Amino acid sequence: MNEFLKKGVIVLLGGIIQGLGMGLFLFPQSIPSGGAGGMAILFNHFFKLPMGPALWIVNFSLLLFGIMYLGKRFAVWTVFGMTITSLSIHFFEVYLIIPERNLLFDLIIGSVTLGIGVGLLMRQGVSNGGVGVLAYMLAFKRNILPGKPLFFFNCLIFFITAAVISWKIIFLALISQWMSTRIVDIIYSYPSYEVYTLDWRNKKA
Template identity: 30%
Template sequence: MKHLQTVVLITLGNLLCAFAINTFIIHNKFIIGGVTGTSIIFNHLFGLPISTIIYIVNAILFVLGLLFLGKRFALSTLLSSIMLPFFLGIFEQMSWQNELMLDSFLSCVLGGILTGIGNGLIIRQNASTGGYDTLALILKKAYKVPVHITVYVIDTCLILAMLTFSNLTNLVYGLITTFLLSYAMNKVLTSGNSQLQIFIISSHYEEIRRNLLYDLDVGVTLLHSQTGFHKKELEVLITIIPNIKLQSLKKIVKDIDPTAFISVAEVSEIGGRGYTLERKTVVASELID
């Protein structure tokens, strides 16, 4: 069942990407990098279908990944390497998408967000979207070239090439699309994992600790510290809680010590006992005074 869910989500992610790329990015001739940018250039030069070009580029990158990065990495890119151009080929044949054409700004917003959501769904299943990241990883392995340098150089070359037949306006829209793509993808990757990290500094830390453990049913860690001015020994309480428990925690702390210092920060990745591992229930008799 888990494998079926993974395949379904990867399929949905590629479907969203293909729809957004074809409807909002390619039709508006936005300047972007990656394999999509390469396909737009070859489409302009030779008139080849964009889906066909993506098939060819992905096939080459897949073989290179298999040879230099191993079977495991290659398999993680296989589904997307096949699905994305397949869905693009379907959307290329559909004329009803022309009715969805909006003004350029709305198109770059929708194109970026939908593509980002699609990529996020794929990566959350521990799959890879492939593309020039494969080439960047090969160069890093062989010549220690940082991945981001390779990606930046490739994207810069593609953008300069596309400027020869496009214009600066499409470049700006393409940059907005890329920014929104990254933002939406990061939101999908961190959604459902985001919680609040709370720091509490109070001379009544022991009473607060007991109330948080027993009444609020959250884990607590104590850090030994000193106050900065008087160098007074003190314990700092740290806890990770879901957003819904924040107001209850603040009430508990303020009822015990109205002068307590509370710091709240959002964290996106939490692991360990009580989060990614099954937690142990705490009962009052187990609390240490």
């Protein structure tokens, strides 16, 4: 039970920190936080789906794909993490306003904060949703750090989205992904605390 509660607290913290980076720093500057948003934009462009339902379809489809390989517990924890992140994004967007914004500051702080949140989630065997499901699956299967596949998947979608929609934000998105995924790998591989794996057995990082 103590292990369960500890994992719950860390997932809660990871979701809040991820939501802080996205809702307070990246989204106000129109910087995409990941590939799921890019895929949602493509759904909206080709099928005229509203962004909200399009993003839900992307996240839900990838989560179902992840359940086939990583199990139901992975899905339950991922849904919990995604919910906390979404609620946090809404809170920070609505209730915390930065009167004078600076693009470079928002880009750096938002990317670092995003990376910390995602790294905490992935250390607990939890995806941050969207393309993070695929990245975690590949990292889990090949026993590699998740930052590299996460960066690859997100950048691939960014390039496709930019080619179809607009190239205006591609450079900011790539810089943000490079910084945040480096932080993810640092947090994921840091050896000072225990990781709770998908089967809830403990192992040292």
